[in-house]
Amino acid sequence: MSRDRYRVFETTYPYFLTCTVVGWLPVVTRPECVEIVLDSWRFVQDAGRLRLFGYVVLENHLHFIAAGERLADDVGDFKSFTARKVIDRLKAKGEDALLRQLAREKLAHRADRPYQLWQEGSHPKQVTGDEMMVQKLEYIHANPVKRGYVDDPTHWRYSSARNYHGLPGLLAVTTDWK
Numbered sequence: 426m427s428r429d430r431y432r433v434f435e436t437t438y439p440y441f442l443t444c445t446v447v448g449w450l451p452v453v454t455r456p457e458c459v460e461i462v463l464d465s466w467r468f469v470q471d472a473g474r475l476r477l478f479g480y481v482v483l484e485n486h487l488h489f490i491a492a493g494e495r496l497a498d499d500v501g502d503f504k505s506f507t508a509r510k511v512i513d514r515l516k517a518k519g520e521d522a523l524l525r526q527l528a529r530e531k532l533a534h535r536a537d538r539p540y541q542l543w544q545e546g547s548h549p550k551q552v553t554g555d556e557m558m559v560q561k562l563e564y565i566h567a568n569p570v571k572r573g574y575v576d577d578p579t580h581w582r583y584s585s586a587r588n589y590h591g592l593p594g595l596l597a598v599t600t601d602w603k
Contacts, residue, residue, distance in 0.1 A: 439478055439492040439602070440549040441561045444504060447530035447541050451484040452511060452523065459583050461510045462487065463596050465503050470597065474499050477598050478558070481565045482583035483572065488565045490552060500547050508542035558602055562589065 446452045453459055459482050466489075469475040475496070480489035493499050515524055524540060531541035552558050566589070569581035578586035588594040 435551065436492070436494050436496055439476070439490050439552045439558070440496060441488065441490050441552055442500060442547040442549050443486060443488050444500075444547055445486040445544045447527065447544050449485045450523065450526055450530065452515075452527075452542065453482055453487070454484040455514075455518075457514055458511050461507055461514065463583075465507050465510075466596060469493075469499055469503065477585075477596070478600075478602050479562045479565050479585040479589070479598055480596065481568045481581070481585070483568060488568065490558070490561055490565070497549070500549075504543045504547070508540075511542055512540050555602075 453462065462482055466475070466477055466480070470477055475491050475493040478490040478492070481487060491500075512524070512527070515527075527540040527542060531538070532545070535541050550561075552561055562585075566578040566581075566584055566586040569575050569584065570578055575581045578584060579590050579592060582595060585594055585596070585598045588596075588598045589600055
């Protein structure tokens with residue numbers, strides 16, 4: 426299958442994206458690592474570069490729906506920035522076993538760094554209408570329920586489900602996408 430299937434090609438549409446930790450390692454279980462992810466999204470939102478419609482952060486991957494004029498570049502910057510910050514945090518906390526795993530999972534052609542946090546790519550899927558937006562948001566918000574972490578999507582603090590139910594969330598999202 427061609428890599429062209431998963432790319433941002435029309436920036437007027439939002440995209441459903443996934444970022445997965447190499448080896449599906451449980452790195453983002455640490456609240457300070459989740460905060461790095463949330464802070465990074467806040468930064469690009471505040472800079473006017475990204476509209477975030479929904480998200481969920483789990484221990485080894487995250488999903489989000491976003492739009493922006495430079496979405497592919499902003500996702501790359503997001504992954505690069507969060508990887509550097511998370512790895513620095515793991516070093517500062519002495520998480521040597523996890524760092525060794527990140528080094529082991531690093532792709533061989535990534536010779537410019539000792540560790541790799543995110544798998545390559547983000548599999549962007551264009552959200553072409555309201556029906557698809559609802560389907561992707563429901564999928565995102567159901568992720569922690571399907572994994573058995575919570576019974577109700579609004580109980581997962583690292584998700585936009587609360588925003589869509591009129592409750593305060595940890596991160597602002599655009600809920601009026603219609």
